[in-house]
Amino acid sequence: MAELARTELYDLHVELGGKMVPFAGYEMPVQFPMGVLKEHLHTRQSAGLFDVGHMGQVLLHPKTDMDALIAGFEAMMPVAVAGVANGRQRYGLFTNDTGGIIDDLMFANRGDNLFVVVNAGCKAGDIAHMTKHLADVATVTPVTDRALLALQGPGAEDAISGMIHGVMAMRFMDVITAHSVFGELWISRSGYTGEDGFEISVPNTGAVGLAKALLAHPSVAPIGLGARDSLRLEAGLCLYGHDMDETITPVEANLAWAMQKSRRTGGDRAGGFPGAATILNQLENGPSKLRVGLLPDGRAPMREGVDLFDTATGGTPIGRVTSGGFGPTIDAPIAMGFVPPALAENGTQLWGEVRGKRLPVTVAPLPFRPSTFKR
Secondary structure: OOOEEEEOHHHHHOOOOOEEEEOOOOEEEEEOOOOHHHHHHHHHOOOEEEEEOOOEEEEEOOOHHHHHHHHHOOOOOOOOOOOOOOOOOEEEEOOOOOOOOOOEEEEOOOOOOEEEEOOOOHHHHHHHHHHHHHHEEEEEEOOOOEEEEEEEEEEEEEEOOOOOOOOHHHOOOOOEEOOOOOEEEEEEEEOOOOOOEEEEEEHHHHHHHHHHHHHOOOOOEOOOHHHHHHHHHHOOOOOOOOOOOOEEEEEOOOOOOOOHHHHHOOOOOOOOOHHHHHHHHHHHHOOOOEEEEEEEEOOOOOOOOOEEEEEOOOOOOOOOEEEEEEEEOEEEEEEEEEEEHHHOOOOOOEEEOOOEEEEEEEEEEEOOOOOOOOO
């Protein structure tokens, strides 16, 4: 077994009582002494600090000009890259030739380069993918000398604004570069919890200092992977490798909102991305399956892998659960899964088979808890 990597905050996690577990090739804290439930609720009510330094940070510098880089990057995904203004960020999706999702990512226009953040488990493949497809237009540089923190929750702005100038003026998906005693910070107003908050790229040398300064604020607590997962599930957000992968298209994953009109049939830059024929056809005619929200009856969660049926007895599975657990904010079990479009309407009654027993579950709108982004 390969040795697990550690982020710059590993020693701090241990000092704070973090329970360390293997995750995406790293030793990461799954929870702190507060516990997953209280960490989740604390983030919703105050502010939580997450170590996301295991994720991949990549800089794309143009070999000729930004227009060529932007066009090349846009050709890799069904998302519009052109039109993302300097100082703005957008959610993106790399697709393969059959329309499946290679990875989901965030990319920011920093004026003279693009800053890309990819999933930890996909970063080696994503870097190779970008290096291959952008060879003529970009220098692809993995960022290995910076950590990445996420500060999330309604208290996030207050906690960071006292030490970093300019963050109060930021809106959702804005990006800035800020100078600080911890080094040059690359800050986006974004995150993956459904809360207002920030993601902060900080030089390795300043990572522990920044984390300690944020944790010194009375509203901020350290949060582990367990609460990060329940927060994103309540927010109706996909987890790569579970709710989406290379066999699932953006349309099937219910991510068509991420595809701007310019990339769709009839748009001024329609198609031209991997899997365009499949994806555009699904947008026009509908997919064979669709990701939906699910509310199990009772208190028992329905976990990933539970088969879904349209009858209480007999029949064959019509879908399956891809993410499931307990939603602390709504005090009920919640899940997401794939079903045929004919069964995807909110309120549709289905059954999930848990340990050989069929239990009722209802198709529900996403997100389970409305987002609170500062727009």
